[in-house]
Amino acid sequence: MPQEQCYMCHKVATSVEHVPPKCLFPELKDSGKDLRINLITVPSCEDHNGKKSHDDEFLMVSIAGIIGNNSIGYQHYNGKIQRALKRTSYKLLEKVFLRKEILRIGDENKFLELLWGTPDHKRLIDCFTHIAYGIHRHHYKQNFNGIVKPYLGFLYTKEQNPKAFKAFLKDKASIELADQPKYGDNPEVFYYQFTGVDNFGLFLGRLCFYQNVDVYISYQPAEAQTPYHLGFDLMNRGIKTIIKLGDKEYEFN
Ligand SMILES: [Zn+2]
Numbered sequence: 001m002p003q004e005q006c007y008m009c010h011k012v013a014t015s016v017e018h019v020p021p022k023c024l025f026p027e028l029k030d031s032g033k034d035l036r037i038n039l040i041t042v043p044s045c046e047d048h049n050g051k052k053s054h055d056d057e058f059l060m061v062s063i064a065g066i067i068g069n070n071s072i073g074y075q076h077y078n079g080k081i082q083r084a085l086k087r088t089s090y091k092l093l094e095k096v097f098l099r100k101e102i103l104r105i106g107d108e109n110k111f112l113e114l115l116w117g118t119p120d121h122k123r124l125i126d127c128f129t130h131i132a133y134g135i136h137r138h139h140y141k142q143n144f145n146g147i148v149k150p151y152l153g154f155l156y157t158k159e160q161n162p163k164a165f166k167a168f169l170k171d172k173a174s175i176e177l178a179d180q181p182k183y184g185d186n187p188e189v190f191y192y193q194f195t196g197v198d199n200f201g202l203f204l205g206r207l208c209f210y211q212n213v214d215v216y217i218s219y220q221p222a223e224a225q226t227p228y229h230l231g232f233d234l235m236n237r238g239i240k241t242i243i244k245l246g247d248k249e250y251e252f253n
Contacts, residue, residue: 006045007137008130013043019134021056024064024209025189026076035072037185042137050130057084058120059127063213066154072188073210125150131207132217135192139183146221153214161235161252168243168250173216175246177206187211200225 004013018041025036050056061084065077128150136144153170176195184191188211195204201224205217220226234241235252243250 004043005143006048007042007134007143008048009045011045011047014046015044015049016041017044017049017130017134019131019138020190020207020209021050021059023056023060023080024076025186026072026080030079031072031075035186035189039186040135040138040184042134048130050127055123055127055130058123061085062120062124063154063209066210066213068212069210070188070212073212076210121152121155124152128152128207128215128217131215132205132219135205135207136219139192139194144219144221146219146224149218149220151216151218153216154212164250164252168245169216170214171245171248173204173206173214176204182208 005011006013007017007019018039020040022036022039025039027036028034050059061081064073064081066073069077129148132148132150133144136142136148151169153166173195177193180193180195182191182193189209191208193206193208197203201221203219205219207215207217209215231241231243235243238253241252243252
């Protein structure tokens with residue numbers, strides 16, 4: 001077998017890494033249908049294999065239980081994930097959420113317990129950064145040389161600027177991705193999309209989990225120019241700014 005390069009670095013790969021992690025895809029015995037068709041793998045070195053760091057489990061617990069997911073994500077959360085949580089006496093959760101809350105929905109006899117809290121944002125960004133590089137390697141058959149910036153579209157925010165930016169990014173992505181194909185053989189669990197390259201040499205990716213959890217990835221190739229956007233510059237300086245997209249307006253500051 002020829003020596004292959006790790007999807008994240010220059011080292012020689014010693015194993016394969018599933019992108020996204022295999023544990024996000026329910027097993028046949030739990031779901032009653034095969035949701036592990038042609039799972040995506042990329043060559044990986046020891047350091048960039050998510051199993052070693054338990055990032056795979058962290059990601060699974062963080063996103064499978066999110067409100068609004070399809071029934072597959074929900075079942076997965078109540079099956080395999082609850083078993084994993086019980087097995088570790090809920091220690092796994094302590095690692096996932098920095099601040100925990102239990103949300104109870106329904107009447108007093110019959111309620112759903114949903115665990116929610118403040119997720120470890122930095123660690124989530126790290127997980128999605130790895131997936132972004134992995135998906136690029138898989139799709140374009142080469143490592144991505146540049147910076148990736150994941151944006152977690154599924155996190156709820158009350159602050160005005162992040163809220164307006166989230167709405168803007170979601171709408172912009174949905175326009176640019178509308179005609180782009182969806183890739184992934186288990187779309188109920190995961191699919192991804194890519195936009196074309198813009199005038200600055202940048203492009204956008206979308207990772208979608210359980211038909212609900214959206215993560216947008218900004219890919220900035222090393223040779224690309226940094227775009228100058230007057231609106232965002234004003235926004236960052238704290239000046240009241242309205243950015244228009246089609247017939248919609250997004251107000252900042
Ligand atoms: Zn590596």
